Amino acid sequence: MNTRFLKLLAFAAAMAFCLATPGAAAQPGAAAGIRSIAAESLAATPTARPYDERDWLQRFYAPRAYAPAWSEHQANLALALLQGAAVHGLSPEEYGADALRTRLDSGDPRFDTTMTRAMLHYLADLRVGRVRSEYHTALPDPRLKQFDPVEQLRAALDGGGLAAAIQASEPAFPFYARVKDALAHYRQLADEPQQDILPSAKKIKAGEPYRGAAQLRVRLMLLGDLPTDAAPVPDKLYTPELAEGVRQFQLRHGLEEDGVLGKETMAALSVPLPRRVRQLELTLERLRWLPLFGPGRLIAVNLPAYRLWALQLGGPGQEAPLEMRVIVGTAVKTETPLFIGQMRYLEFNPYWNVPRSIALGEILPKLMRNRAWLAENDMELVAAEGGQQGSNAGDDALADLRAGKVRIRQRPGPQNALGAVKFAMPNPMNIYLHSTSQRELFARSRRDLSHGCIRVEKPLDLAHFVLGGQPGWTFDSIEMAMEPGPMRKVSLAAPVPVVLFYATAMVDREGRVLFSRDVYQRDPLLEAALQAHRE
Known part of the structure; x- marks a missing residue:
């Protein structure tokens, strides 16, 4: 019998003893085994997960001198929680719940570290998602600096409770709980006997x-x-x-x-109900990508649902006091990006500074056919370094436009594409919210019609929401500011976070489950990322 085998046998016996004896002092062999596993994890190659887990076991076990952490009672509680991962749209198989049960029952010496790793993954996945967020280009995800799964699990095992740790890991975003409830409901519907195929109808x-x-x-x-x-x-x-x-x-x-x-x-x-279940599961994953927003106002726009919610976080029930239709960027051509910004000011009767891509790709061809087009649409040329040049679209002016020496802007007024108010959230992509003079477009069922910015259905109500509490701003004064007149900039007393997200399944403030077309074809991309994560 060689020395290596004898060491492994001693390690297995020590770990089995500690597992069978909850609360017992760590045996030297068990501690050495856990120390070795933690060291292996520390030296491992980073995974594609949105977090770096390599030092987790080291940080978890070192303060406890590498003693086993799981009593039989706590292990059974943890296994029950992992088996319930489906309520969050997660799969118990991803955390090896069945294999862990087998290891626990058989006294496997590696159970303790495997259980710890599974619970740490579960806590982290609940907080930041299983794949890289579309809001974070760098890894690891910076949000786990504020939420450390190692500290959460340590506190839970020290008396805080495992269920409480799971609850603390869930996103606090108001929609998350609603979608989780909807998922449970649609799972029940999907379990009903297969429904008859409906006869076709034209x-x-x-x-x-x-x-x-x-x-x-x-x-x-x-x-x-x-x-x-x-x-x-x-x-x-x-x-x-x-x-x-x-x-x-x-x-x-x-x-x-x-x-x-x-x-x-x-x-x-005719969409099968399991497909609706999957849409809700994907939504929960996407909501886990969002940061933790503090108390106060928040504006959330779900792009494929063409819908905006204005939320007051931290209040009773965190209800949405305002909900409205929106128009977003056209699929494929000018899709509205996903991002999180800060609304900092409003412009009443704004100028529209036409993006260069629109000026060259859409307006310039019109000017080649009709030199009076700028004047007819209340537009003007402005020198790149500042200074108005008027609406003359002669050959020299068009040459300057092509060369980038002048730009186009539209004056405030009834024809202005931004309508009566612009909600500015400075960002490199120059995306913002605004009203519109084409209100008839809100009646359409498909509303991916813009160049990327977001047109809002109820600009007066939204302006009142973001200006709420600032002296002098009532519905009447806001309505007066939106009357034709000179441009007026109004800074907000405090920035209002704005999150543009993407979910083809959502629950509105009345509890209705909404399903949307995947207009930007993002669901297959997320499915592929999750599949790669599982492999």
């Missing part, structure tokens, strides 16, 4: 025949768009009651709310 209006009326009624009741006590429908008739249920369904799925049973509505009704 364009059926209330009062017209539809041979799938009975199946449609059952589907709408299942999804909550019809009351569960809705009366049976006459045989093969698309009744006004069914049409109202369809209209509610359309509202939740970003479709035209006309109550007509058409191609897009039928496609949305």
Whole structure:
């Protein structure tokens, strides 16, 4: 029997003794084994996770002289928590929950460090997500400097409680709990017996025949768009009651709310419920990417839902006092980026400084055909170093425009693309929120129509929200400031965080589960990243 085998046998026996004897002092062999595993982890190659975990075991075990950390009772509690990871859209398999159970039951000497590593991963994944956030280009994720999973787990095992540590790791963003509840509900729906396939429909209006009326009624009741006590429908008739249920369904799925049973509505009704479950799981992952926002105002824009929420964090229930439709950047061409900014000031009756890409790609061809186009659209040329040059679009002016010596801006007024107010959040991409003179566009179901900036449906209400508490700013005074007149800049007393995020499943302030088109095709990218994480 060689020396290496004898050492391994002694290490296994010592670890098994400590596992079987909760609270017992660490045996020298057990401590040496844990020290060795921690050293191996410290020397390992960094993984692709959004955090650097290599020193976690070293920092966790060193203060306890590398003694085993898990009593049988605590281990069973931790395993139960890992088995419940699905409530957060996570998979117990990712943390080896079943294998850990086998190791615990068999007295595996590596159980203690494996259990510790799994719980540390779980805490970190809940706080920052499993793959790199689209808001952080550098690794490791800086948010774990404020939230250290090692300290969280140590405190939990010292009496703070494992369940409390899990709860402390969850994002505090108000939507997270709502989406988690929606996920549980849709999992229940997905477990129901397979629903009948709805007969196809091209364009059926209330009062017209539809041979799938009975199946449609059952589907709408299942999804909550019809009351569960809705009366049976006459045989093969698309009744006004069914049409109202369809209209509610359309509202939740970003479709035209006309109550007509058409191609897009039928496609949305036919999406398998497990796919809806997956959309909610992806949303939870994306919400874990967001930072921890402190008390105060917050503006959140969900790009594929074309929806803005103004939130008051830290108050009772953290409800959204304001919700509105928005218009975002056009898919593929001028997509609105994901980022987190700080709104710092408003401009009433703003100038629109036309981005150079728009000036050269869209306006210049129009000027080549019509030299009066600038004047007709209340635009002017401005020297790059400052100074107005007017609306003359002669050959020399166009040459200066191509050379970057002049730029184009639109004067305040009824034609101005920014409308009556601009909500500025300085950033390198020059993205901001603003009102619009094309209010009819908010009636469209698909609203990726802008060059990247975000047009808001209720600018007066949003201005009142961000100026709330500042002396002299009431609804009346804001409405007066939005009347035609000279440009006026108003600084906010405190910056308001603005988060632009992407989620194809969300829950609104009334508790309705919303599903959106994946207009920027980001869901497959996230799926691929998660798949790579699992491999």
